[in-house]
Amino acid sequence: MASNSRKNVALDREDVLKLGFAGNVVEKRVTRKDDEVRPWDLETKFQYVGTRVPRFDGLAKATGRAKYTYDVNLPGMLYARFVRTTVAAGTVKEIDLSKALALPGVKAAEQVWDLKNPVRYAGQAVAVVCCETSEQCDDAVRAVKVQYERKPHVVTVEDAIKDDAPQVGNRKNATEPQIGRNAVDVEEIDAALKTAAATVDVTYRTQVQTHTALETHGTVAHFTKDATGAEKLYVWASTQGTFTVREGLCRALKLEANQVEVISEFVGGGFGAKFGADETAIWAARLSKKTGAPVKLMLTRKEEHLCTGNRPDSVQHVRAGCDKDGNLVAWHVRNWGTGGVVPNAGARNPMIYTPRGMKTRKEEFAVLTNCGPQAAMRAPAHPQGAFANEQVVDELAEKLGMDPIAFRLKNDSYKQRPAQYELGKKLIGWERRNPKGGDGPLAGTGARKRGLGVAAATWGVNGGADGTAVAIVISPDGTVEVRNGCQDIGTGTRTLLGLTAGEALGCPKEKIRVRLGHTTDPFGPASGGSVTGPTLSAAGVEAGHAAKLAFLRKLGPKLGVEASSLDVVAGKVTSKDGKSWSWDDACRQLGVESVEITHTRGENFDAGFQGTVGGVQLAEVEVDTETGFVRVIKVVAIQDAGTVINRLTFESQVLGGVIQGISYALYENRWMDRRSGFMLNPNIESYKIAGAADMPEIVTVAFDLANGLNSAGVSGLGEPTVIPTAPAIANAIANATGVRVRELPMTPDRVLAALAAAKGGAK
Amino acid sequence: MKSQDESKEPQPLSRRRFLQGVGIHSVGAVAMATTLPKVALAGEPSVDASALQDPAPNTLGPDAVEVTLQVNGEARKLQVEPRVTLLDALRERLDLTAAKKVCDRGTCGACTVLVDGELRYSCMTLAVECVGSKIETVEGLAPAGQASAVSEAFAQCDALQCGFCTPGFVMTITHHLRNEKSPTLESAKRACQGNLCRCGTYNRVFEAAVLAATKGAGLPSGGGTGAGAGAGLKGGN
Amino acid sequence: MKRFEFVEASSLAQAAKLAAQPNGAVRAGGIDLMDLQKEHLAEPDRVISIRRVPGAAEIREEGGALVIGPLVTLAQLASHPVALAKWKAVAVAAGEAASPQVRNQATVIGNLLQRPRCWYFRNELLQCARKGGPDCLSQEGENRYHAIFENKDCAIVHASNVSPAAMLFDGSVKTVKADGSRREIPLAKLFVKPEVDITKEHVLEAGEVVEALVLPAKAGGDHSSFLAAREKSAFDWPLFSLAVRLEMSGNVVKAAQIVFGAAAPTPLRREKAEAALVGKAIDEATARAAAALCFEDATPMTQNGYKVAMGTALTARAILAAV
Numbered sequence A: 001m002a003s004n005s006r007k008n009v010a011l012d013r014e015d016v017l018k019l020g021f022a023g024n025v026v027e028k029r030v031t032r033k034d035d036e037v038r039p040w041d042l043e044t045k046f047q048y049v050g051t052r053v054p055r056f057d058g059l060a061k062a063t064g065r066a067k068y069t070y071d072v073n074l075p076g077m078l079y080a081r082f083v084r085t086t087v088a089a090g091t092v093k094e095i096d097l098s099k100a101l102a103l104p105g106v107k108a109a110e111q112v113w114d115l116k117n118p119v120r121y122a123g124q125a126v127a128v129v130c131c132e133t134s135e136q137c138d139d140a141v142r143a144v145k146v147q148y149e150r151k152p153h154v155v156t157v158e159d160a161i162k163d164d165a166p167q168v169g170n171r172k173n174a175t176e177p178q179i180g181r182n183a184v185d186v187e188e189i190d191a192a193l194k195t196a197a198a199t200v201d202v203t204y205r206t207q208v209q210t211h212t213a214l215e216t217h218g219t220v221a222h223f224t225k226d227a228t229g230a231e232k233l234y235v236w237a238s239t240q241g242t243f244t245v246r247e248g249l250c251r252a253l254k255l256e257a258n259q260v261e262v263i264s265e266f267v268g269g270g271f272g273a274k275f276g277a278d279e280t281a282i283w284a285a286r287l288s289k290k291t292g293a294p295v296k297l298m299l300t301r302k303e304e305h306l307c308t309g310n311r312p313d314s315v316q317h318v319r320a321g322c323d324k325d326g327n328l329v330a331w332h333v334r335n336w337g338t339g340g341v342v343p344n345a346g347a348r349n350p351m352i353y354t355p356r357g358m359k360t361r362k363e364e365f366a367v368l369t370n371c372g373p374q375a376a377m378r379a380p381a382h383p384q385g386a387f388a389n390e391q392v393v394d395e396l397a398e399k400l401g402m403d404p405i406a407f408r409l410k411n412d413s414y415k416q417r418p419a420q421y422e423l424g425k426k427l428i429g430w431e432r433r434n435p436k437g438g439d440g441p442l443a444g445t446g447a448r449k450r451g452l453g454v455a456a457a458t459w460g461v462n463g464g465a466d467g468t469a470v471a472i473v474i475s476p477d478g479t480v481e482v483r484n485g486c487q488d489i490g491t492g493t494r495t496l497l498g499l500t501a502g503e504a505l506g507c508p509k510e511k512i513r514v515r516l517g518h519t520t521d522p523f524g525p526a527s528g529g530s531v532t533g534p535t536l537s538a539a540g541v542e543a544g545h546a547a548k549l550a551f552l553r554k555l556g557p558k559l560g561v562e563a564s565s566l567d568v569v570a571g572k573v574t575s576k577d578g579k580s581w582s583w584d585d586a587c588r589q590l591g592v593e594s595v596e597i598t599h600t601r602g603e604n605f606d607a608g609f610q611g612t613v614g615g616v617q618l619a620e621v622e623v624d625t626e627t628g629f630v631r632v633i634k635v636v637a638i639q640d641a642g643t644v645i646n647r648l649t650f651e652s653q654v655l656g657g658v659i660q661g662i663s664y665a666l667y668e669n670r671w672m673d674r675r676s677g678f679m680l681n682p683n684i685e686s687y688k689i690a691g692a693a694d695m696p697e698i699v700t701v702a703f704d705l706a707n708g709l710n711s712a713g714v715s716g717l718g719e720p721t722v723i724p725t726a727p728a729i730a731n732a733i734a735n736a737t738g739v740r741v742r743e744l745p746m747t748p749d750r751v752l753a754a755l756a757a758a759k760g761g762a763k
Numbered sequence B: 001m002k003s004q005d006e007s008k009e010p011q012p013l014s015r016r017r018f019l020q021g022v023g024i025h026s027v028g029a030v031a032m033a034t035t036l037p038k039v040a041l042a043g044e045p046s047v048d049a050s051a052l053q054d055p056a057p058n059t060l061g062p063d064a065v066e067v068t069l070q071v072n073g074e075a076r077k078l079q080v081e082p083r084v085t086l087l088d089a090l091r092e093r094l095d096l097t098a099a100k101k102v103c104d105r106g107t108c109g110a111c112t113v114l115v116d117g118e119l120r121y122s123c124m125t126l127a128v129e130c131v132g133s134k135i136e137t138v139e140g141l142a143p144a145g146q147a148s149a150v151s152e153a154f155a156q157c158d159a160l161q162c163g164f165c166t167p168g169f170v171m172t173i174t175h176h177l178r179n180e181k182s183p184t185l186e187s188a189k190r191a192c193q194g195n196l197c198r199c200g201t202y203n204r205v206f207e208a209a210v211l212a213a214t215k216g217a218g219l220p221s222g223g224g225t226g227a228g229a230g231a232g233l234k235g236g237n
Numbered sequence C: 001m002k003r004f005e006f007v008e009a010s011s012l013a014q015a016a017k018l019a020a021q022p023n024g025a026v027r028a029g030g031i032d033l034m035d036l037q038k039e040h041l042a043e044p045d046r047v048i049s050i051r052r053v054p055g056a057a058e059i060r061e062e063g064g065a066l067v068i069g070p071l072v073t074l075a076q077l078a079s080h081p082v083a084l085a086k087w088k089a090v091a092v093a094a095g096e097a098a099s100p101q102v103r104n105q106a107t108v109i110g111n112l113l114q115r116p117r118c119w120y121f122r123n124e125l126l127q128c129a130r131k132g133g134p135d136c137l138s139q140e141g142e143n144r145y146h147a148i149f150e151n152k153d154c155a156i157v158h159a160s161n162v163s164p165a166a167m168l169f170d171g172s173v174k175t176v177k178a179d180g181s182r183r184e185i186p187l188a189k190l191f192v193k194p195e196v197d198i199t200k201e202h203v204l205e206a207g208e209v210v211e212a213l214v215l216p217a218k219a220g221g222d223h224s225s226f227l228a229a230r231e232k233s234a235f236d237w238p239l240f241s242l243a244v245r246l247e248m249s250g251n252v253v254k255a256a257q258i259v260f261g262a263a264a265p266t267p268l269r270r271e272k273a274e275a276a277l278v279g280k281a282i283d284e285a286t287a288r289a290a291a292a293l294c295f296e297d298a299t300p301m302t303q304n305g306y307k308v309a310m311g312t313a314l315t316a317r318a319i320l321a322a323v
């Protein structure tokens, strides 16, 4: 039995946890302090964890009562908007604000741009206007006259790596290759490939994807002075990081932390692009200070596409081989991708099949272009890499005549995967798949061919303590307020925190109230890397447990019972001698006092059942081989992420990942015009996002698992679910048609081109 | 903001001043031919003198004018320039912020409201055009502090994540259920063609539609989401 | 959007008079006009609304023809039982345009008169030939969504779903001008090819207001079809669209009409293929042969060659569907 302990903690108690899942249960010893909660495992009896609980703020959202940053209207509030560069490269010669300032309703117009800086892409902020109405902003923006000197630009990877390409930054457009860890040299790869029974040498391409959160980036700022004359800045921000916004604003405006309060109760999506005090936060604050009025500065949809981030594209050249039994022996990837003006393509090629003995080499080139900067986007780098890797694996399996799932299992050490595949095969009807592709039991009718495909993902971030703390207040009326300063970007964080704290406390869930999104509350994480779930749920469990102990300590004397003989079980206070009090009755004993605790989350445990989360997705598609149109018929998505706190919101996360994955697979693409350097589709008309009519049947399965990584046993879930969808669809297309589409999105033109190429080749 | 009567700008075309507080519809819509005028045959231009007898047109703006909108059963007075969209009028003048601005171009449905019982993108509609029309937003679907059956079903089915698209979907489904006696997952899917969700909640929206229609049927079974949803399977223990 | 004066006309003739004055624009449903205003591609000082014009929202059958008023919406037409029975392709085309919300507001006539969606044209900062610039930016640019016929000077695709279907029935528009004169323009003469005038899509004069779209009754109205291919399943601009009407005598074609929509700058009749169908029984082979004829003169651009294969398949299907 392995021992499992927190780092650097003196311990006085030992439990044996049962971890894993049905069919694969292991025992781990865990040591803890007496007053610490017993970490949740397979044997923990839950009151409501693991059930289906409608999210706590669902009604607020569905009735329109939820107030997002965009919805904040304050008395006397002004509206602000940026003026942005209209050349892709060059310099700003002059910015004339005078005409704008002369317009009715214009309260301020400020130069944002430093004339010394080069223009790097079309869409950088050069000035900002501030007016009484939003319509006046339209007029004022147009009245700002900006003169540019144009320079040559380059907006695609292919163009940027040419020898004579205009230089985007201060150095060569393509970085020196980053060589992955444990890389062998090319000769060793070549040698391994020579011994392989099957090899592939192919190039895969993925597109630039924009986050397109429905609420654009934006801020409402109100700079005030209190009665003593002390300055205070209230900020409503559409953000994934309330505390990072506060920190950034303190720095930019030279304020102390206590002078800035960031509020973010509801956020209309983020997907990785909303961290920190962005230019909306800083300029809304500055303009509020200048005008003495609250200022709302929300980006337009066009700005959102141009300058707030995106998922880099990729050109991945893969050479790979396996032996005759399907064991991978060599994997060589050369990858080019652009993060626009930042030298970070984030297009790493994360490979989840790494059998012992496989020779690997990854070379990655980040290529600068005159395009808006990339930003982390839901599982950064993984969807790009998986699109190539998961198809290459299928291509090798095909060559050996092996089932793609059997092939994967040979090379996959992830413990839950065999069980996940078994379930997945059943749910999709894998036995209907014609191994040879093309016509078969799924043939479909006439030009319409059906096929099945599969792909998997592994994700490895589990959150941590990082100073996260949770405050809980139990009031005499029985309500339990749970507070943390972080945000809920739609992932269900509010509900997750409430349920974990409530479960550990034992109170009825109807009594739980959760307050998120105020930096005056205890510190919480920024929502990135899927850390919010594991971080906050463990904090919730521990704080709930601490609140219970505090509550019982206070209650004992009032009930005339030894506190140590009391417990809260399933919404009732019970004593060892068999007495019990309803929650409300017990709380009423508090009189006018509340029980209030703030608990700082403990560290993660050294090792649990598995340090990563994983899942499999299986897709059935229908391809119209005459028009190239791909229709997804069904997707089965099976995902583990430790303890399933709320099955309903867990499934929603998986559903969302799959739907975004479908959108990435078939529709989305940022189109840049090489001549002008402009984005041609900064809208949601021709930047195409999957709609209701595109939806297949989607079966989501929360794969229960006790991982013992932290008190709640919860891992990150938001990101991994978006990874396998596109390659599963691609593999299904290949199974349906017998041809591979190696470029995203798999639009009709590309499907038709692949079919035509195959036909040409056959002749 | 100025109302038109205070406006200093000449209004050359305005033969009739806008009547404050009176719906625009009450002016000009009298004594009209109810069929289209007789039309000459192709290639034979004809002159129609009827235009000369037509009542004068209503002219508003370009400065702000006062209009009265019927929103959620209440008469709401506000000052708007003619260029102000219904969406901005609701959000920025009346503080009715449920309808969201996402694309501002009629492509996403987040701003969906009902105008005279029909689904409309309020971002592509002018506020001044809506005088005399019945406007419904999510805020009006249930008394303050309560929730309509549709909103209720959205929350129960978790047909929302970030929730920014949700008010638009709630309006679309509300309209769908008013007009469709036996809604199905498929009919709800068709109804939602003009609404976009970035978080990816569609299938649950369809389920919410069906649940709302059969109110009181309880929670949908877990696991499957979509047409022919699968059983509530779970892996592991 | 730039500020404007909003004028509610009380008649179409009055609207014509008002619209003829400098910098006026007629607003019917307003979807396209507002889109252009928000992008600053149209900056009228005066917007003339026709929405209070009495009777303008009516669809009537008159002497066997379907008369569609200027406020009739796409939704109204799509669900009109008579239209669905006798002018089927038109009703279907109207019902497939955009989304329910757009169709409730957008008018059928506005749909005919909307401006192209080419992304070079729709970008205020780009001066393409249609906006008086020196050349068509799609030629060497991103032209995957552009025209595959008659695309040398300008490669927009005709945007309207309704017009190719309406042309099957020899539809026409009746108009009134500022001076009160009226005329009737067949749809076949309404749309302007780039080689004639690259800056306009239709022949209407400034201030000329459409009073009705007239669709004469034609045999085979129930044997008509409209098909469009989109990347997304719905609410997406067609990559290619067409309308087909067949007059059948038994199982033999007496007369045929095929009109392409999103394929060329204007709706495109395919007479050669129509002639090839006459006298034949429709089966898969005749449909495919006729479809192939339709694309003989296609001139695909650098990125839109796929539309030929896609269009050929779709044309054959539309012919089969019309039977």
Ligand SMILES: Cc1cc2nc3c(=O)[nH]c(=O)nc-3n(C[C@H](O)[C@H](O)[C@H](O)COP(=O)(O)OP(=O)(O)OC[C@H]3O[C@@H](n4cnc5c(N)ncnc54)[C@H](O)[C@@H]3O)c2cc1C
Binding pocket: A685, B105, B106, B107, C025, C026, C027, C028, C029, C030, C031, C032, C033, C034, C035, C070, C074, C096, C097, C098, C099, C102, C105, C106, C107, C108, C109, C110, C111, C112, C113, C114, C115, C159, C160, C161, C162, C208, C209, C210, C211, C235, C236, C237, C238
């Ligand atoms: C996101 C989106 C997707 C769309 N998808 C499709 C699609 O797939 N297929 C399709 O066909 N359409 C589509 N449309 C276009 C839509 O159908 C048209 O914009 C609409 O039909 C225009 O009608 P309207 O009444 O709103 O026009 P308006 O904007 O009122 O008018 C359009 C033009 O015609 C003029 N005009 C209008 N009426 C008259 C008249 N009686 N006399 C003289 N001039 C007049 C106006 O001045 C204006 O220039 C889409 C639109 C959007 C926003």
Ligand code: FES
Binding pocket: B100, B101, B102, B103, B104, B105, B106, B107, B108, B109, B110, B111, B112, B121, B122, B123, B124
């Ligand atoms: S905001 Fe109106 S449709 Fe998007």
Ligand code: FES
Binding pocket: A214, A268, A269, A490, B160, B161, B162, B163, B164, B165, B166, B196, B197, B198, B199, B200, B201
């Ligand atoms: S719930 Fe976030 S966009 Fe729909």
